[in-house]
Amino acid sequence: MASLVRVFLLIVVIAIADWRVNANVPLGLLYLLPMALAGTSLTRFQLAMLAAICTALAEAFDSFAWATPTAIPRDILYFSAFCGIGLFVHEARANRLKSVLHLRELEKEMQARREAEEQLKILVESSPIAIFTTDAHGRVLIANDAANRLLLVEPGQLQGQKIDSYLPSLMKVPALQGGQLSFRTVMQCRGQRRDGEAFIAEVWFSTYLTSVGPRLAAMVVDTSQDLRDREEENLHHLLAGSRILVGAVSHEVRNVCGAIAVVHENLARSRALESNKDFEALGTLVLALERIASLDLRQAVEPPVRVHLNSFFEELRIVVGPGLHEKNVEDSWESEANLPMVWADRQSLMQVFLNLIRNSETAMAAQTTRRLRVATSVDSGHIFVSVIDNGPGLDHPELLFRPFHQKSQRVGLGLYLSRALMRSFRGDLRYQPSSEGAVFIVQLARAIEVPNDAY
């Protein structure tokens, strides 16, 4: 606004001066100044209008007499000069503003990039996962502290070293060798630290092309401990299952031995076989068999711990969900949001539910519509989980939990083992007769709630 006032004041002053000065001095050229000033604030149309006004004023107050053949070209020149200078300043200012804005944008982007790079650097440096990049020859370009720790290399010493002495499989990446299109994947391979110790490496890597050739960025995690834990856990569960099975066999053998011993005693009392050596030997054999079967390994089970059923069910759904969907089983899970804690061994409980759900899948195989429902109910001391399918049901439910029984339906030992596992942590597993499908009830003992018990 102030500049506009200045423009108009200047025009008025020039017009008065041009009017008052009567000499043959062409003061009209002075209108270039207010036009240049106006170029900084007016639009193109406004500048054209102002140039027309200035042309009119210059023509009105100049010392030249009006003659159409000379006045019109002169005014065109006036107008062109005034309008041209105004538009020139206008465009110059607009371009300058654009440049300033562009510069600001660039600065902002550079600042953002610097901040992103800084954050990325902090992220990489502070990451517990080993991260490094290599060139096409497998030479390490940059590596974080975790990479140095993983490979037992002094800080800064990894740069420039070839990665194949630590992770040989990485050198076999085809995209790195042949400069093919970049790809990203994950692989598990053998790694070796600087001191020669081997480890299992889980490697996420991607290749990318640069002006100096293909490069590789990799993140590496040592999963040896996971492997050890998994193997130990597998062994633990194998032994636990074996203990229950051997205990079951011993139990059954003891039952039979008891029956034979009673029959032997009856025969001995009848005195019909009093001096029969084979009869005496039979008694000795039974005693020997009893001794063999005297081990009751079911005692040696792990003590139960508190298990959070809601989180357990989430885990179970992750495990069984894809398999159910693949077999077109409609599954529904009906459980309260805050189920109480229960006593159980988490892995054993998972085995029990996996066994029940796999059995249901098999039972429903011939059904056109397959439905599986898992529902919970709670009383003061127990939580009951029903596993219900719409299969054909069972013909001999009384044989379901008997081990080594020829008429057992579905799987022979799975349900026996499942019940034994459940009973090992004060729970139970039973079959509930139903008019439609099969219903298994998993009973769990309610545990005392402990604040902040997150397991």
Added chain:
Amino acid sequence: MMPTEQKIRLLLIDDHGLFREGLSRLLDAESGFELAGNVASVPEAIGAMYGNQVDVVLLDFDLGEQTGLDFLTFLRTQRFAGRVLIVTAGMSNLDTLRVMELGAAGIFLKDRSPSDLVIAIRKIVEGEAWLDSGSLDALVAAASVPKEVATPVTLTAKERDVLRAVFAGLTNKEIGTRM
């Protein structure tokens, strides 16, 4: 204590048919014993208890769908005045404790001599208990297991140090070296 001239009436509950039949013949032949019945399951046993005088119940623990605990619980609700001897091929420590808590007079393991069973029955009728060394060990072991106590989870000083090291991003090996 039972009068000496009166026969001891026994109810035998076992889902193992061969054992049940053999034992029935053995006990039938034994003087002073009279078999009130032999059944394979808890519902049958409950049926056999009604209108039948029973002095001693010989109860197997594993009875298919149900266990001896279910029948012991029933007997407790019925205020059964007789004695119960668990005759089993084996039980867990916890179950051993639970049957004794529910009023069993003793536990007889099937790998013992059948003639010992006769002695065991007479002992418990006289008011004594029958427990072999294995069952006693099981009772002690089950009783020594701490009851459920709502103790908050607390960490030892060393566990806290390990946790701090984990949060500091140290590897297992580094933590091991530091500890």
